[in-house]
Amino acid sequence: MTAASKTVSDVIHSHFGTLTRAEKQLAESLLDNYPVSGLGSITTIAENAGVSTPTVVRMVQKLGFKGYPDFQAHLHQEVEATISNPIAKHDRWASNAPGTHILNRFADAIMGNLRQTLSALDTATFNDVASLLSDRKRGLYFVGGRITGALAEYFFTHMQVIRPNTALLSSNSSSWPQYVLNMNPGDLLVIFDIRRYEQEMVSLATAARKSGAEIVVFTDQWVSPAAKLARHTFRVQIEAPSAWDSSVVTLFIVEALIEAVQSSTWDETKERMKTLEGLFEQTRLFRKLG
Amino acid sequence: MTAASKTVSDVIHSHFGTLTRAEKQLAESLLDNYPVSGLGSITTIAENAGVSTPTVVRMVQKLGFKGYPDFQAHLHQEVEATISNPIAKHDRWASNAPGTHILNRFADAIMGNLRQTLSALDTATFNDVASLLSDRKRGLYFVGGRITGALAEYFFTHMQVIRPNTALLSSNSSSWPQYVLNMNPGDLLVIFDIRRYEQEMVSLATAARKSGAEIVVFTDQWVSPAAKLARHTFRVQIEAPSAWDSSVVTLFIVEALIEAVQSSTWDETKERMKTLEGLFEQTRLFRKLG
DNA sequence: GCTGTCATGAAAAGAAATTTTCAGAGCGCG
DNA sequence: CGCGCTCTGAAAATTTCTTTTCATGACAGC
Numbered sequence: 001m002t003a004a005s006k007t008v009s010d011v012i013h014s015h016f017g018t019l020t021r022a023e024k025q026l027a028e029s030l031l032d033n034y035p036v037s038g039l040g041s042i043t044t045i046a047e048n049a050g051v052s053t054p055t056v057v058r059m060v061q062k063l064g065f066k067g068y069p070d071f072q073a074h075l076h077q078e079v080e081a082t083i084s085n086p087i088a089k090h091d092r093w094a095s096n097a098p099g100t101h102i103l104n105r106f107a108d109a110i111m112g113n114l115r116q117t118l119s120a121l122d123t124a125t126f127n128d129v130a131s132l133l134s135d136r137k138r139g140l141y142f143v144g145g146r147i148t149g150a151l152a153e154y155f156f157t158h159m160q161v162i163r164p165n166t167a168l169l170s171s172n173s174s175s176w177p178q179y180v181l182n183m184n185p186g187d188l189l190v191i192f193d194i195r196r197y198e199q200e201m202v203s204l205a206t207a208a209r210k211s212g213a214e215i216v217v218f219t220d221q222w223v224s225p226a227a228k229l230a231r232h233t234f235r236v237q238i239e240a241p242s243a244w245d246s247s248v249v250t251l252f253i254v255e256a257l258i259e260a261v262q263s264s265t266w267d268e269t270k271e272r273m274k275t276l277e278g279l280f281e282q283t284r285l286f287r288k289l290g
Numbered sequence: 291m292t293a294a295s296k297t298v299s300d301v302i303h304s305h306f307g308t309l310t311r312a313e314k315q316l317a318e319s320l321l322d323n324y325p326v327s328g329l330g331s332i333t334t335i336a337e338n339a340g341v342s343t344p345t346v347v348r349m350v351q352k353l354g355f356k357g358y359p360d361f362q363a364h365l366h367q368e369v370e371a372t373i374s375n376p377i378a379k380h381d382r383w384a385s386n387a388p389g390t391h392i393l394n395r396f397a398d399a400i401m402g403n404l405r406q407t408l409s410a411l412d413t414a415t416f417n418d419v420a421s422l423l424s425d426r427k428r429g430l431y432f433v434g435g436r437i438t439g440a441l442a443e444y445f446f447t448h449m450q451v452i453r454p455n456t457a458l459l460s461s462n463s464s465s466w467p468q469y470v471l472n473m474n475p476g477d478l479l480v481i482f483d484i485r486r487y488e489q490e491m492v493s494l495a496t497a498a499r500k501s502g503a504e505i506v507v508f509t510d511q512w513v514s515p516a517a518k519l520a521r522h523t524f525r526v527q528i529e530a531p532s533a534w535d536s537s538v539v540t541l542f543i544v545e546a547l548i549e550a551v552q553s554s555t556w557d558e559t560k561e562r563m564k565t566l567e568g569l570f571e572q573t574r575l576f577r578k579l580g
Numbered sequence: 581g582c583t584g585t586c587a588t589g590a591a592a593a594g595a596a597a598t599t600t601t602c603a604g605a606g607c608g609c610g
Numbered sequence: 611c612g613c614g615c616t617c618t619g620a621a622a623a624t625t626t627c628t629t630t631t632c633a634t635g636a637c638a639g640c
Binding site for chain 2: 627628629
Binding site: 581582583584585586587588589590591592593594595596597598599600601602603604605606607608609610 | 611612613614615616617618619620621622623624625626627628629630631632633634635636637638639640
């Protein structure tokens, strides 16, 4: 029997692939605030999910329940189990996997990193960097190392949409001098440099400062030497139960900065995005016609 | 109003003296295993308590509720409160910043994304993908879109160190055919495709399948069309309080996979990393000497 | 003992919920 | 473009739940 020992949540997940659009929408709604969201009548949950009641019936039958009442009976049992056993809950991220599974150990570590990084992070620094990035008069340059190059690229790709006057330096240092040559006073150089700090980053930072550029550094808890030259530094916790360092929290801060910049200059950005949409559309047409 | 702020349990207790024999019997039944016992229909709880349905109606009205549905709605609210409290939201991540600061809102959202993604993620899928990636006989190909290209690159950069036979496809589709041409049966194509799904990804996936390649897709909750062709799909929650989608959780899974592959083939990888160290050292020397 | 009051549940009436039917919309495919 | 397919929700049909009505029985007071 499909719904015998597994939880309703499990059953939904395991069938998710076979669900249709409206059913997925319903499933999302049920899983959001699970299992309480499934306590009401079929009418209520259909309304909450924005689907019709027949959709609900079809889905629960597809999941292997006899009908809605049967489905709800199972939910009630789970609620009962949950409530009578309040301490359990959430000691595991990926349920159905042992607590020692890499996913769970990683999740714990990243949570810790995020918590530590944010509690150490100065909000004023964040706000100031956001406003520097928002200033369209300043040119923006992004650079990362072998591993962090992808982060620099990610940051750059977004900022390039949001505002003009941005550049991504290749992670290969040979082309850097020509960028420095073009830097103007007030320009902003965003450096990603985590352990196994690359010596050349310091040279780059030094040269950029000579051109009058401001520097922002993303680094780890042991701090890149380039940070000495920086106006602002983000010290990110990067340890993971892995032979490699984790960039998750760094990406988190990058995304938060992107949103901060985005929202502070929404009016101007909106226009740019519309234009961009148009350009993409054109490109697509070109391809079809070609 | 009687049932305003007090819990249903409180209300029952405070009216207990004025209840009749059958009503007391019902009240006992409700309080036993409270509040779950009140989740069912009026018929069910009447049967459980060994009283008639009119008794139930009379009692809940005596308690100050408009009717049975009203009574039950209050119970549902309590169940919800009970269930969601233990999970207790971290009220503030970045202290010294208001709870509404973008950093805190982002942290909440990412936590939710991570939780939902992991609970939906099938560990067997994860393990299977990890072992596919570990198999050195299979060639590995990584590809991403405009935004997700950086993720593909990040994944690629790590895998390239860990094992041979890996390639990164440019996010520009014009060079894809030549890669497909070289794919062998059993090769693995890792696709990153989140909303604003790129039509070309489906074409690429189709072509790769024809060459006998297996496909793994990283996509969002709305699922890329390319997932239909995939052996395994990671559905990642990507919503953030932002005009942009969040890649943090996707990166999380990528890093966990990297570690899973790394650790499953540590002996072989160790040698490679030593050699790589040596090569870097040499490069540095070249530069100094040059 | 008679009478009135109250508690109680059976059963009817009324209201909702659940399921089924069905037609239209959308989409892929030849 | 048309055909057939699937998905979807409106609405009907059915079932179940909720409330009301009412008959019965218990019991206290007269």
